[in-house]
Amino acid sequence: MGALHEGHLSLVRQAAQENTDVFVSIYVNPTQFGMNEDLDSYPKTWDTDVKMLETVDNELASKPGSGRISAIFAPTTKTMYPTLPPSSEIPGKGSFVTITPLGTLLEGASRPVFFRGVATVCMKLFNIVKPDRVYFGQKDVQQTVVIRRMVQDFHIDTRVMIGATKREPDGLAMSLRNVYLGSRRRLVATVLSQALMAAEAQFKSGKRSRGDILWPANDVVDKKAMEQDSLPTEKRARFEVDYISLADPDTLEEVEEVDEEKGAILSGAIKMLPLESPQEGEDCGLGGGGGTVRLIDNIILKPGL
Amino acid sequence: MGALHEGHLSLVRQAAQENTDVFVSIYVNPTQFGMNEDLDSYPKTWDTDVKMLETVDNELASKPGSGRISAIFAPTTKTMYPTLPPSSEIPGKGSFVTITPLGTLLEGASRPVFFRGVATVCMKLFNIVKPDRVYFGQKDVQQTVVIRRMVQDFHIDTRVMIGATKREPDGLAMSLRNVYLGSRRRLVATVLSQALMAAEAQFKSGKRSRGDILWPANDVVDKKAMEQDSLPTEKRARFEVDYISLADPDTLEEVEEVDEEKGAILSGAIKMLPLESPQEGEDCGLGGGGGTVRLIDNIILKPGL
Numbered sequence: 030m031g032a033l034h035e036g037h038l039s040l041v042r043q044a045a046q047e048n049t050d051v052f053v054s055i056y057v058n059p060t061q062f063g064m065n066e067d068l069d070s071y072p073k074t075w076d077t078d079v080k081m082l083e084t085v086d087n088e089l090a091s092k093p094g095s096g097r098i099s100a101i102f103a104p105t106t107k108t109m110y111p112t113l114p115p116s117s118e119i120p121g122k123g124s125f126v127t128i129t130p131l132g133t134l135l136e137g138a139s140r141p142v143f144f145r146g147v148a149t150v151c152m153k154l155f156n157i158v159k160p161d162r163v164y165f166g167q168k169d170v171q172q173t174v175v176i177r178r179m180v181q182d183f184h185i186d187t188r189v190m191i192g193a194t195k196r197e198p199d200g201l202a203m204s205l206r207n208v209y210l211g212s213r214r215r216l217v218a219t220v221l222s223q224a225l226m227a228a229e230a231q232f233k234s235g236k237r238s239r240g241d242i243l244w245p246a247n248d249v250v251d252k253k254a255m256e257q258d259s260l261p262t263e264k265r266a267r268f269e270v271d272y273i274s275l276a277d278p279d280t281l282e283e284v285e286e287v288d289e290e291k292g293a294i295l296s297g298a299i300k301m302l303p304l305e306s307p308q309e310g311e312d313c314g315l316g317g318g319g320g321t322v323r324l325i326d327n328i329i330l331k332p333g334l
Numbered sequence: 335m336g337a338l339h340e341g342h343l344s345l346v347r348q349a350a351q352e353n354t355d356v357f358v359s360i361y362v363n364p365t366q367f368g369m370n371e372d373l374d375s376y377p378k379t380w381d382t383d384v385k386m387l388e389t390v391d392n393e394l395a396s397k398p399g400s401g402r403i404s405a406i407f408a409p410t411t412k413t414m415y416p417t418l419p420p421s422s423e424i425p426g427k428g429s430f431v432t433i434t435p436l437g438t439l440l441e442g443a444s445r446p447v448f449f450r451g452v453a454t455v456c457m458k459l460f461n462i463v464k465p466d467r468v469y470f471g472q473k474d475v476q477q478t479v480v481i482r483r484m485v486q487d488f489h490i491d492t493r494v495m496i497g498a499t500k501r502e503p504d505g506l507a508m509s510l511r512n513v514y515l516g517s518r519r520r521l522v523a524t525v526l527s528q529a530l531m532a533a534e535a536q537f538k539s540g541k542r543s544r545g546d547i548l549w550p551a552n553d554v555v556d557k558k559a560m561e562q563d564s565l566p567t568e569k570r571a572r573f574e575v576d577y578i579s580l581a582d583p584d585t586l587e588e589v590e591e592v593d594e595e596k597g598a599i600l601s602g603a604i605k606m607l608p609l610e611s612p613q614e615g616e617d618c619g620l621g622g623g624g625g626t627v628r629l630i631d632n633i634i635l636k637p638g639l
Contacts, residue, residue: 110487111486111487112483112486112487112584121434122434122435123434123487124431124432124433124434124483124484124487124488125431125432125434126429126430126431127429127430127432128429129426129427129428129429129430130427152488153487153488153489156488156489156490156491157489159491178417178429179429181416181417182415182416182417182428182429182458183429183457183458183461184458184461184462185461186461186464
């Protein structure tokens with residue numbers, strides 16, 4: 030989707046370690062945006078993206094035995110959707126891959142066309158490039174589950190590789206969307222990773238039931254929300270929790286007890302609400318702080334930990 | 335789908351002429367049957383099918399330069415639908431390819447899951463076999479249009495080849511379903527190909543408007559219907575017309591005027607109604623004549639004719 034950051038580059042480096050030729054696709058896929066979503070305002074950063082990839086490729090050139098970036102695949106929409114204009118409506122016309130119910134849970138609940146768009150464009154990309162391995166970031170964990178399922182169900186001859194989530198030093202997961210936060214919301218946004226880490230600690234200490242694992246996560250967000258609510262408007266950054274989920278790693282259905290053999294996916298989404306009373310000279314982030322910024326994060330609770 | 339007849343074998347022969355290795359897939363695909371359709375009663379004819387293919391393969395062996403049947407691919411449903419039981423409901427759970435609006439027109443109007451099932455299973459078969467060319471019969475013309483569209487939209491690296499419809503000497507298109515007719519309905523069933531040929535004759539004589547092309551087709555079916563209605567019940571075979579269509583070859587939308595560059599698809603579907611007053615010793619067809627038998631046929635009106 031372009032707007033590359035360190036998370037994407039780490040996937041490129043991982044791919045170059047495990048393959049001779051790395052193809053990077055950069056394509057802002059219209060079918061994964063809903064009718065009222067931000068396709069038009071989505072940052073197009075082609076020149077910066079190419080420079081970042083050139084820098085990584087130079088770095089790879091000096092590594093003995095490393096693969097290289099052989100191509101950036103940046104197709105037009107007419108190439109990706111050759112016969113009908115791509116539709117962003119659920120009953121829309123077109124050729125689509127749907128993966129249900131996986132694509133309707135969690136992130137799919139608030140974004141009904143999203144995973145249809147992702148699965149559809151990935152099927153096309155895979156058919157065009159015929160990659161031995163495809164690389165996705167763990168940050169978008171539901172996407173990795175949907176793509177793995179698609180590869181399995183459609184017998185696609187590729188291996189799905191997952192790269193670890195890249196984080197800022199304070200734990201915030203790297204994301205394109207972070208640039209919209211500004212400094213005040215940026216500080217509070219760590220609440221999500223902190224909540225998930227609190228739950229992970231419970232799992233690591235041997236807890237397996239939903240209640241035992243999730244209560245500290247809910248406690249972290251509740252306390253942070255109360256703390257922010259009590260601050261004056263020009264100091265606070267309010268947020269809402271969309272969900273904190275403890276789900277089966279294959280079906281993404283909520284679990285009451287973590288299966289020792291399968292582990293679980295701990296994930297969450299919060300909405301950082303528009304900045305209140307922005308101050309003269311304050312860093313309000315790209316877009317001036319007027320919009321809600323939705324953030325997601327997850328931690329995989331591995332079996333046998 | 336098994337239950338092989340001369341139409342299938344002609345596709346095998348065509349494939350062997352144009353390729354070194356022919357893979358024949360035999361799989362009765364559950365997702366293309368609706369909830370109330372005839373999946374369970376669908377004929378399973380494995381032994382006969384294999385014998386027929388052996389005979390064709392022996393014939394190919396004696397042809398210099400001909401390809402051979404290298405494999406019959408007859409997967410289990412667990413192979414084709416590895417993660418969830420295949421669903422026959424439109425909102426059903428699973429991993430599906432949908433091609434709309436193509437899959438909702440003509441045959442899709444009365445069979446809403448059919449083309450979803452066809453596109454889904456073909457995508458899987460193509461991924462497993464990775465064929466240079468895939469062969470479909472023109473008899474199921476909408477299927478060929480849906481598959482062509484899928485190949486184009488998803489950039490599938492194969493060529494879609496169409497084999498001409500095989501016909502009985504009196505013009506009836508060969509079909510698995512013909513065995514259900516019995517001799518009385520079998521004679522009347524030629525009305526569909528006769529109607530389409532009457533319309534084709536108009537096109538060949540230079541007519542291009544819908545009305546000019548279709549009236550003789552409608553005339554043929556109307557006259558045949560009246561003729562049958564006037565016969566005593568033990569002699570007649572009544573039928574209903576589902577549709578007679580003159581459609582764009584790419585979009586399958588009905589056309590008022592045939593485009594000189596694109597041509598058109600002339601197609602129709604009729605329902606041969608259950609046999610009335612079956613007589614002692616009468617050949618009533620497989621199933622005894624008690625069921626409706628739906629027949630389809632088509633003729634392609636080629637550009638520049």
